[in-house]
Amino acid sequence: MSTTRDRALDAAVDLVGTEGVRALTHARVDAAAGLPPGSTSNHFRTRAALLAGVIDWIAESERAEGGFPAPIETEQGLVDMLVTAMEIESGPRAARTRARYALFLEAVDDEAVTPLRHQRRIFEEWTRSLLEAIGGPAAAERAPMLMAACDGLLLHRITVDPDAPLAASVALAVAAAVHGPAA
Known part of the structure; x- marks a missing residue:
């Protein structure tokens, strides 16, 4: 209760x-x-x-x-996990996701959002470790780019189009993180 x-x-x-x-x-x-x-x-x-x-x-x-879910060892595994997470965060947990973004934007006291920033750092370190295991040290350095791409997709789903497709965009972002920019 x-x-x-x-x-x-x-x-x-x-x-x-x-x-x-x-x-x-x-x-x-x-x-x-x-x-x-x-x-x-x-x-x-x-x-x-x-x-x-x-x-x-x-x-x-x-x-x-x-x-975090079971260890992810492949590029496709990472895509699948991120898509599932974003579907949950933009579906059943959309209000909490909107609240998190609103609090980040509205909080006048940087210290007030420290718990959310701490959560973010934990997720970033985990993402770095996955990218390093899948694509090496250079891939790990691209974790912030991957997270920013996912944030953009998530924000789009909770503000503009709740049914916006995710898989192709996430796959593209993961590929860029794992392999580097296209030549």
């Missing part, structure tokens, strides 16, 4: 992901979570504390989802 705090944070993520950071108020979170008025403020006294709680909650949720 979810605690009041968990219910409030889940509702807060959905609010930010569907209505933007400005929708994040204690009263709106209480209403969205079906909690009595004042429940959210019992856990997060200020809006800044609520915002920090939401950022931490997103990072905690991502870590709790089980970490």
Whole structure:
């Protein structure tokens, strides 16, 4: 059974992901979570504390989802994993994905988004290690490019076209990361 705090944070993520950071108020979170008025403020006294709680909650949720899949040893395996991940992040987890992007863009305090940046660094290091195993050290250096391409595709799906095809674009980005730019 979810605690009041968990219910409030889940509702807060959905609010930010569907209505933007400005929708994040204690009263709106209480209403969205079906909690009595004042429940959210019992856990997060200020809006800044609520915002920090939401950022931490997103990072905690991502870590709790089980970490990384089984080792990926081929270019096609990496394509398949990235496509699946983006389908999930732009489908069932689209509100959380939108919330993460909104918080990155809206957070005025760089320290506030530290948990999200930490998550990002972990994923980048993992991506580097996969690329190195598949294509060597030069491929590992192209991890930021691959991640930026995937971010662009994901952003397109959650803002413009939720059904935009992914496989061909991801395959192209992975090939560029593994083999380098086309001659």
